[in-house]
Amino acid sequence: MFRQQGGITLKAVFIGAGSMAEAIIAGAITSGALQAENTYVTNRANNERLKELAAQYGIQSGYDMESALNNADVIVLAMKPKDAAAGLEAIRSYIHNGSVIISLLAGVGIDFMEKAIGKPCAIIRSMPNTSAAVGKSATAIALNKHVTAGQHKAAIDLFTAIGLAITVDESQMDAVTAVSGSGPAYIYYVAEAMQTSGEELGLDHETAKALIIQTLLGAADMLSESNGQAASLRKAITSAGGTTEAAIRTFDEWHVKEAIEAGVKEAAAQSKRLGLSYKH
Ligand SMILES: NC(=O)C1=CN([C@@H]2O[C@H](COP(=O)(O)OP(=O)(O)OC[C@H]3O[C@@H](n4cnc5c(N)ncnc54)[C@H](O)[C@@H]3O)[C@@H](O)[C@H]2O)C=CC1
Ligand SMILES: O=C(O)[C@@H]1CCC=N1
Incomplete structure (x- = not known):
């Protein structure tokens, strides 16, 4: 089940701990869109960076993918696009009925992600910008057909925590990338x-x-x-x-x-x- 805010907490996992992940974590924790104790972050190898994020935002971090991804409601793909295939492979077996993948990966289509996951799965492709670091991103999101109204709202809440969030058709993502x-x-x-x-x-x-x-x-x-x-x-x-x-x-x-x-x-x-x- 995808759990709404207001009493029940979303479990969110960030795969990738770069500047874009940090901007969203900072905004979402401050706004209450995510709760620190149920927010996890992992990366490829830099444990110092994970400790730094955990200390700064009170979130969970580490390399125990099982405890991070098990029953996750929101999985944020925050690695570079070239690492998309490895990231999708790492989360594949943890996808369940109520989970939604939110991708920050520039240029990586919903179709590519659906095929990599290999089963019906809610996917939201997003294009934020670096002004997320000061809470002023202009973010566009595109949804696949499996995204529920509750998941859509949670994504809008997440991106509204770092600025403006607008929903577009995926066919407009190249234009969005070029403009904002x-x-x-x-x-x-x-x-x-x-x-x-x-x-x-x-x-x-x-x-x-x-x-x-x-x-x-x-x-x-x-x-x-x-x-x-x-x-x-x-x-x-x-x-x-x-x-x-x-x-x-x-x-x-x-x-x-x-x-x-x-x-x-x-x-x-x-x-x-x-x-x-x-x-x-
Ligand atoms: N910087 C920008 O202007 C914008 C960036 N984006 C997107 O945001 C995403 C992240 O960008 P940055 O934060 O700048 O990247 P970054 O290079 O700072 O961070 C990438 C992180 O992913 C981790 N990683 C890579 N492969 C992994 C794997 N298989 N498993 C777990 N962690 C893995 C790395 O260890 C690192 O922590 C990119 O896909 C980019 O396309 C989207 C819009 C604007
Ligand atoms: O220049 C790039 O490819 C990325 C996409 C949007 C901003 N930076």
Whole structure:
């Protein structure tokens, strides 16, 4: 049975103890989506890392797969995609009627996981992003047909503990990966360019950095409060003959918008290509 919160506790096991597992563990324990005493984490070989996570979050850790996986309600695949086959093999015999696999593995399709498990099994494929570390991930999830309403809700609760969670069809995962999986890197790319030009214009490193961070935070809040009206927010800053107009005109001359659009589409194409290596 998949047990709901509010009195009854979910047993959750994280296979893999990297940064993405830690972000979800931290968010889920703090929000109460998971309880520390019923949350387990294991990895391939680094016991020091497991001890560190156990001490920090009060969770269980170690290499006794039997006690971790036996009767687990939620099994989170948090290894790198290249280790997917080994991870699925390790959990295969512990899958039962009420368990759900939540995969964080970029590019690994539900079909690949279903075939590796080899029997009907609820699977949720997710694409979080690294802002999970500060509780601000934008996560998309896709469900296979065996996922129950209760399991869906528990996954939404888990990912809501680290930010925003949206359910999509699996066919949209390449687009999601290109937009929000890789997305933070695009913003950092812009921040790098603003930092470099700010310093070249004579600002000291710390001043430029502080101004850029606050500018990004403020712009994100404005975008959120205006319900995503990016174009009109931009036009409101762009006075005729002014500085913003000069910058945007230069960006347009360099085809920056088209370059970003091409980059996002190439990320989706790469996601699709990577996914092909995880097809049976
Ligand atoms: N970093 C990112 O921006 C995003 C990452 N992801 C996905 O999250 C997953 C984890 O990423 P990170 O935390 O950055 O990885 P990481 O490399 O930091 O951690 C991977 C962990 O898996 C463990 N592991 C590997 N094979 C194992 C096995 N057979 N059994 C048990 N443990 C095993 C390793 O010991 C390590 O603890 C990846 O699949 C990645 O595609 C998803 C969205 C965004
Ligand atoms: O670059 C990558 O392949 C992964 C997927 C999403 C973010 N990082």
